[in-house]
Amino acid sequence: SAVISQKPSRDICQRGTSLTIQCQVDSQVTMMFWYRQQPGQSLTLIATANQGSEATYESGFVIDKFPISRPNLTFSTLTVSNMSPEDSSIYLCSVELAGSLSSYNEQFFGPGTRLTVL
Amino acid sequence: KQEVTQIPAALSVPEGENLVLNCSFTDSAIYNLQWFRQDPGKGLTSLLLIQSSQREQTSGRLNASLDKSSGRSTLYIAASQPGDSATYLCAAGSYGQNFVFGPGTRLSVLP
Numbered sequence: 001s002a003v004i005s006q007k008p009s010r011d012i013c014q015r016g017t018s019l020t021i022q023c024q025v026d027s028q029v030t031m032m033f034w035y036r037q038q039p040g041q042s043l044t045l046i047a048t049a050n051q052g053s054e055a056t057y058e059s060g061f062v063i064d065k066f067p068i069s070r071p072n073l074t075f076s077t078l079t080v081s082n083m084s085p086e087d088s089s090i091y092l093c094s095v096e097l098a099g100s101l102s103s104y105n106e107q108f109f110g111p112g113t114r115l116t117v118l
Numbered sequence: 119k120q121e122v123t124q125i126p127a128a129l130s131v132p133e134g135e136n137l138v139l140n141c142s143f144t145d146s147a148i149y150n151l152q153w154f155r156q157d158p159g160k161g162l163t164s165l166l167l168i169q170s171s172q173r174e175q176t177s178g179r180l181n182a183s184l185d186k187s188s189g190r191s192t193l194y195i196a197a198s199q200p201g202d203s204a205t206y207l208c209a210a211g212s213y214g215q216n217f218v219f220g221p222g223t224r225l226s227v228l229p
Contacts, residue, residue: 001164033216042207042221043162058216092161096217107152107209107217109162 002027002095004110012116013083020079021113023093028073031096031105034066037112038089046091049076083117090114120145120212124220132228135198139223141191141208150211151184151191155204156222162207166193198227 003026013019023032032049046066047055055068069077080087090112096105121144131137141151150169154162166175166182168191174183181194191208205222212218 006161043219045216048216090159090161094162105150105211106164106167107211108164109154112159112161114159 002029002097002108004093004095004108006091006093006110006113008113009111010114010116012118014118015084017083018079018081019083019115020077021091021093023076023078023110025074025095029095029097030073032070032076033094033096033107034068034076034078035092035094036089037092043092046078049078080115083115085117088115088117120148120210120215120218122208122210122218122220124206124208124223126223127221128224128226130226130228131198133198133200135227136194136196137198137225139193139195139206139225141193141220143189143191143210143218145210145212146186146189148186148210148212151182152209152211152217153180153182153191153193154207154209156207157204165206195225198225200227200229203227 005024007022034046035043037043045058046061047057049055049068049070051070067079092112094109123142125140152167153165156162168175168184179196184191203226205224207222209217209219
């Protein structure tokens with residue numbers, strides 16, 4: 001398994017500002033992911049954070065709004081830029097670990113960052 | 119493109135009941151199916167992972183089954199407790215796609 005921490009755990013921000021969320025994993029992993037969970041909704045994948053290259057964004061998400069860094073195999077950041085109240089969500093990072101006997105991967109999640117934009 | 123649905127959307131049961139949560143997926147070419155638990159405002163906790171070659175997995179009072187041919191997975195919770203109250207999500211890992219999550223089932227176990 002993997003132990004994942006996120007900072008901050010929650011924040012209240014003003015419209016137009018930016019917030020950077022940090023994700024730290026206790027082991028080296030290839031694949032890290034950032035998700036958004038809007039109130040009462042399921043998870044939506046924002047992007048896959050690739051070490052040594054640019055993140056891969058899903059449809060509807062752009063780098064200017066959600067810049068991502070992945071400086072090494074245990075750490076990533078997601079920035080929510082120029083925030084509006086619609087960005088109020090829980091933001092979660094996750095990692096995918098390969099099974100010991102096969103390539104069937106299991107996902108583990110951090111505790112999430114609860115963001116409220118006023 | 120994989121789509122995952124879950125029924126019921128919400129469930130309320132008295133303590134001690136056995137219950138079943140359902141998860142359906144449209145593309146049977148999955149390599150695994152994972153069940154998670156999420157407490158309000160928190161992250162996801164992995165409960166069970168079923169590989170595509172398996173039919174079920176068990177952990178304590180939880181049992182998850184997988185039927186790839188019918189595109190279904192079920193999570194069985196035995197002797198439910200108030201502490202089981204949470205949202206339960208399933209996610210399908212498909213070849214060439216990222217994990218796709220269902221909308222979740224919100225479970226309330228009443229004392």
